[in-house]
Amino acid sequence: MNETIRELLAQRHYGRLRAYLSELNVVDIAALFLGLSQEDMVLLFRLLPKETAADTFSYMESEAQQSLCEAMNDVELRAVLDELAMDDTVDMLEEMPANVVKKVLQSCDMQYRKSINQFLSYPEDSAGSLMTIELVxxxxxxxxxxxxxxxxxxxxxxxxxxxxxxxxxxxxxxxxxxxxxxxxxxxxxxxxxxxxxxxxxxxxxxxxxxxxxxxxxxxxxxxxxxxxxxxxxxxxTIDDALDVIQEENTEDFEKMAAISPSDDSYLRTSVFTHAKKRIVWLLILMLSATVTGTIITKYEDAFAAIPLLVAFIPMIMDTGGNCGSQSSTLVIRGMALNEIAPRDALRVWFKEIRVALLVGVALALVNGLRIFFQYGSFLMAATVGFTLILTVCLSKSLGCILPIVAKRLKVDPAIMAAPIITTVVDACSIFIYFNVALLVLHV
Structure with a gap:
């Protein structure tokens, strides 16, 4: 589609171009502006009927809107604003640099400018910033x-x-x-x-x-x-609500992956910004993982006596992290949908601990049999099996309780997702493993 538009623009076949655009939905027309030069954007925009142009403008990416605002004269800009819904105008201005906002406001009459300024004065992500005054x-x-x-x-x-x-x-x-x-x-x-x-x-x-x-x-x-x-x-209106739902879901996904939320899309975000939003949490998680290393160092004598103990560390840590992530994901999503409230903490924990016992026993039996037949050691099989049961119970308990505690403390529960849970569970699982080994194997 873009190639057809570029070809018609290059050949200056404006009649065919206008006819081609008349057959498209405004959302698809808005997508055509991506990648065009400012000159071609303005030319293409001027070929659109007045009402279609305003509808198309509301669906454009902010970069395309900015380019058009900078290129249009005051009369053209005013014509677009007259057809544009108030909430769409406000959404556009929130994405624009100060010089473009100033130009847009200067093209408005005093009453319209006053209404826009009132909308812009509402806190970001509030009902006032989302609403429109165009109602019956x-x-x-x-x-x-x-x-x-x-x-x-x-x-x-x-x-x-x-x-x-x-x-x-x-x-x-x-x-x-x-x-x-x-x-x-x-x-x-x-x-x-x-x-x-x-x-x-x-x-x-x-x-x-x-x-x-x-x-x-x-x-x-x-x-x-x-x-x-x-x-x-x-x-x-419902279209704005759907945008909010998408934004909130994206923000939760980013926090659950230990990434600071971003307002821009993935491709529009620079490499430096991507790195900046990820590195802080990665540093925190990396440094906190040194606790696990300290615990392992403390039990050097144990795995020096029985080197086989080391072979099961990755499996125990991964299992604990995975179990905790499962619980935290379900609880965080449940709270996002208002299915779970902080007052339900005890009910949630009781359900998760029963799940943990079933899962833990199943994992312990499978691994215990594998270790017994592979290494011929009943005590080693018992050590790993018992450790798995305790680790799964602990990780699922932390996975369900920590997000609820975060909610109670007015912190976004999404930050208590996989990376945080995994880091905490890693340290706890190693501590449990070597203490169980000390008791069972007498090392």
Whole structure:
């Protein structure tokens, strides 16, 4: 597709290019701008119809948006902003350098600039920073017929018209009604008689993670946002909620892999930034692993007497780390979905310890039989088997408890994932192994 666009641009076949673009979805058109020169970007953008251009602009990568903003004159920039949803404008400006933000704001009228500045003043990742003010509001005293007239008159540039919000004096949120409910009601029916008054809403300063949870729990298409006085100030739509869910999941995955979260995609992040975001945790984990080395050094006499002890160290450490990672992953995900709360710590631990006993005994039997038949030593088989049971129980206990403790301390539980759990379990498993060996083998 990109090659076709480049060829048509190079040959200056603008008529064919315009016809080609008219057959594409705006999301696919936005992807075409990647890799084009600034001159070709502007040329391609100017070939798009006004409304299509604004929709395409909202789906572009921030680099393409920045290039266009720098190249467009004030009239063109103003035309795009007029068609762009307010939340899309704010999202764009949050990614832009100061000089581009200044140019964009200068092309806006005073009222529009004031609205943008108000959005930008909300904390990042809050409901206020995600919402849009382009919504349909109704009065409870309206009839259904009057409501439809109002929707037809004002709904053209709204983010959504399917869900309408009923407001009273001073824009206090009173209810919500869907277009489906309106269509099935009599034209003379009052909105106040059919609106839903049991409203789920969020406040402007609520965290985006809570917002994503509400969308998932209640299957909303839109969620109203109110201020401290319960006045309707905006709505968050499902497309923004999906972006939040993706961002939160990506952040958790990065933390679980001991990587500092990044706002940019993998390919747009420089090598230096990648290294910087990984090296701190790697240094911490590397230095903390010296504890394991110290423990092994302390028991030099044991494996000097029975060198075979050393052969089972990697297997015991890996098994413990893997078991702990399994538990921590399940618990962290459960807390992210609000299936597990800190008050459930005892229930979670009791379930995991039973799982650990079943798993530990199975692993101990398999390894015990293998060691007995391979080395002919019942005591060595018993040492490794008993160590595995204790190690699995400990690692699964740590794997479920540490994320819950982190949650209780208001720390992201994702940091208590595989790397941290593995490092702690490695040291504990070696300590258990050699103490069991001292008891069983009398070394």
């Amino acid at each position: 509001d109704l009065k409870s005293s309206m009839t259904v017929g009057q409501a439809f007239d109002h929707i037809r008159r004002t709904g053209v540039n709204k983010e959504t018209i399917y869900t309408c919000y009923v407001i009273g004096d001073n824009r206090v949120l009173e209810g919500v009604v869907t277009v489906k409910t309106l269509l099935l009601a009599d034209k003379e029916t009052l909105i106040g008689e059919i609106m839903e008054t049991n409203i789920i809403y969020v406040h402007t300063l609520d965290d985006q993670e809570q917002i994503a949870y509400l969308f998932g729990k209640y299957d909303f298409l839109a969620l109203p946002v109110v201020d401290t006085e319960n006045r309707l100030v905006g709505i968050i």
